[in-house]
Amino acid sequence: MRLPDTIEIDSAPAFDMGDRVRVRKLLRNDGTFPGKEVGFHLAKKGDIGYVVGIGTYLQRAYIYSVHFLETNYVVGCLSRELELTEPRPPLIPQDDDDTW
Secondary structure: OOOOOOOHHHOOOOOOOOOEEEEOOOEEOOOOOOOOOOOOEEEOOOOEEEEEEEEEEOOOEEEEEEEEOOOOEEEEEOHHHEEEOOOOOOOOOOOOOOOO
């Protein structure tokens, strides 16, 4: 796995807990997923999952634990391997009326 030159953890995570995400590429077991052979297909391009955990890798990149409901696998993913499936609602509901 090649990490980008930038230190991603200097910024906020790209995804939040509970975000619904889509896989942008085929994800294979690199040897870190227990009970499956190296090269086993853990998720294919287009699969949908939910972010259930956020960690870091080598103090440089965020690793998102994504639960894929169809297979019941929880797979560690980099941000570049994922995309949001729907826009996030605001944390605080906003009124469209700008009058105070």
